[in-house]
Every structure is written in C-alpha cells, then in structure tokens.
Amino acid sequence: MKNIVTIIAIAFSLLVTSCVQKTYKKTVIFTLDASEIKEVKKVGIRGKDKPLSWDYDTEMKFSPKENLYKVTTTFETGYKFTEVKFVVNDTFEFQNQDNRRVDFSKKDTTFFKAKFNKR
Template sequence: MKKVVFLIIFGLFIIGCVQKTYKQTVIYTLKTSHPEEIKTVGIRGNDKPLSWDSNTELIPLKKDSLYQIKITYLTGYKFTEVKFTINGDYELKDMPNRRIDFNPSGTTHYNAAFNQASK
C-alpha cells in the first residue's frame, strides 16, 4: 500500500514539474552587403526547428541584399539564440550568439545586418 501511495505522489510531482510551452513566432529579416557571390543565406540556432548542425535557408526578398524567414518555436523559454550564415560560413566569429527575446504577444520581428552585432 505504501508503494502505491508513493508512486501516485511521485507521479503527480513529475507531472507538476513540466514547463508550459507556447508558440513563439519570429520573423527574421537580414540585410547583407557581402562582396562575394552569395549562394545561400541561412540561420542556425539553439531551439527546434533550428539547429547548430545545419542551415535553415532564408528567402531572398531582394537578391544579395535582403532576406527573410518566419520561424515558429514551441518553447517554454522567453528567448532563443541564433547566428546567420552566408555560403555556410558563420557570422560574428568568436563573438556571442544573437539573443532574441520573444515578444509576449507571440510574434517578434528581428532585423539584423550580417556580421554586425546588435546594439
């Protein structure tokens, strides 16, 4: 009997510790002024659907100068971290990742320039 009560209490404790998740959408807009030919512009990051292992390609709004992508996260966190890539090469080498704080409304607009840290 004690084992059953213990298992029930333990089960309720585990269920109560689950962090609530929310949909957070970020619209990333990236300006580039890259002197070499741009083949791909991508983003990598901490949280799914992004990853640090592979690029998610941005869509060109204006070829070789302006790119955009809309990413929806299912997360319990209030921020995420990303870096952009051109032709697979990371920006901001030896510098911290870009931190994007989610807007409580659920949609965040993030504007950046490649290889220029946000202020």
C-alpha cells in the same frame, strides 16, 4: 501495503505534474541585410532551439523588393529567448564570439532585423 501504493501514486503524480514547464508557440520573422557581401550564393540561419539547429542551415529567401533575406520560424518553447547566428556562403557571422540573442515578444510574433556580422 495499501499505504505504500498510495504514497507511490502521490509521489509519482507530483513528479509528473510539477516538472513540466508550460510551452508557447512563438513566431519569429527574421530579416537579414547581407548587402555588404559580394556574390551571395546562399544565406541561412542556425540556432539553439528547434526547429533551428547548429548542425545545418535553415535557408533564407531573398526578397528583391526589400533587398533582404527572410525566413519565418515558429518555436514551441517555454523560454523567453533563443540564440542564433546567420550564415552566408557557408561562413558563420561573429566567429569565436557570442551568438545573437533573440528575445521573444510578449505577443505571438517577434520581428528580428539584422545586418550580417554587425551588432
């Protein structure tokens, strides 16, 4: 009986420790040029990994000095990239096409610059 308990304890500890992937905090500063769109009412970003979601927009704020929309997001992830799409006036970019891939920098902060609906 003691051997069975020992085996179960060892198996459990191996399962718990070997399946956990190390996570990192990765900050991304997204900037979007939407200057080719007339009458921009709202700009957002959606994505695969939290805190972003495919179900709702994360609002991007307009920077008049740079004429760009910006948002800073911090991911807690074990992955080396994420996927996003920008949304202007409730319209997704690249409809029926692949998402944008954002490769995280080896440093803590990644700067991702994009133009709406342009690769």
